[in-house]
Amino acid sequence: MLNQKSLSAFLILADTGNFQEAAKRMGVSNASLSRYVAMAETQVGFALFHRKRGNSGLTRDGQAFLKVARKLQTELQACERQIAHIRSDTGQxxxxxxxxxxxxxxxxxxxxxxxxxxxxxxxxxxxxxxxxxxxxxxxxxxxxxxxxxxxxxxxxxxxxxxxxKRAVVFAAHVDHPLHSASVCALSDVFDYSFASPHLHKHWRAALTKALGGTEEAAEKVRALPQIESDDYAFLTSLLGDNTLVVGGMPETFAELVSTGSVKLIETDPQITWNxxxxxxxxxxxxxxxxxxxxxxxxxx
Known part of the structure; x- marks a missing residue:
């Protein structure tokens, strides 16, 4: 297994193709860089570079290993971040x-x-x-x-x-056309621009079923949402537009509803969430x- 020094030496030299430039970028002497590269080649068991005066190109095995090394570096960096989180935590x-x-x-x-x-x-x-x-x-x-x-x-x-189970609700600006009816068909909601978090396959299946389970319903659901974001602060900020509908929980819209700028839309059928x-x-x-x-x- 490559250590961090030999891995960094390989990746930097592979990027620059020049020993002097790579040593400078890594902040070590040419001799130290050469030692780290030799360690890397010993650890993987094959030559990584062609040695030429001034330049060092990757061997065929080195080129194949480059993708592996980049993935390993990403994993090591993620590991270091998790260790840092553990060190910073107090147990609470x-x-x-x-x-x-x-x-x-x-x-x-x-x-x-x-x-x-x-x-x-x-x-x-x-x-x-x-x-x-x-x-x-x-x-x-x-x-x-x-x-x-x-x-x-x-x-x-x-x-x-x-x-x-909780009911999923839909909200829109008080001037939205859907508020003209006391109860509107669920299919009518999706005739307008719709914003929501990512709809995974089980949500899409539930919506398709609620809309009748037909191929037409499935096609309608496949086009949803027009605006997608997992940030509800952003989604609710869109409700100043009187043509947009946002789906969520009642608590999500409570503050806007209390100001009178947004109203909930009662639908038939109603969607529930497990x-x-x-x-x-x-x-x-x-x-x-x-x-x-x-x-x-x-x-x-």
Missing amino acids: TVHIGCGPLTPRTLIKPAIEGALQTLSDLKVRVSVSARQAPIEMLESGEIDIYVGDLTHTPETENIELMMFE ICAARKSGQGQPVVDLLWQQLKELIA
Whole structure:
């Protein structure tokens, strides 16, 4: 396995093709650079460079190894960042991963409750509709995930907690045409510009079914959304446009609704969302247990 010095020497020399320039960029002497490159060749078991006066080109094996080395460097840098996070943590940090619909709905009240018990609690929240939660839990990248996990295969080492189904709502500017009817067909909502977080395949399947399950419905859903972002602060800022519809949770739009600038749209049929929380079984970390308990108290 290459160490950081020999890996850096290989990549820098491969980039410059010149020993003197590579040594200067790496901040070492020519002799040190030569030693690091020799170490790299010993560690991989084949020649990486053709030695020529002034210039050093990659051998065929060196060219094949270059892609591997770049990937290894990326992985080492990611590892160093994770180690830095571990060093900076005091043992009071909980890492939460969640989908865009849950931060105000569940994450915010759970954190507020936990802070009343442990005022120096630290929480790091990663919001994305494209996360791979089970893999992140198993690798230790996150401690708790909150979002849609109803289609996740059963795993022995993951503890799941189901929440009551929640209705997904749609919101639009008070002057939007859809507000002219007390209840509008769900299909009518998508006749207008629609903004939402990323719609993964299970959301698309649910919307297609709600719209009748036809090929026409599937085609309509495939075109969604017109504007995609996992940042709800950005999505709700778009509601000044009286032609746009945004989908989300009631809590997402509560402040704008209270000002009278935005109204919720009642649809038929109504879409519901299955929300789960997940954590790795047998963690035994008090701070994780504290957040987990706060989430459990929200199931009512």
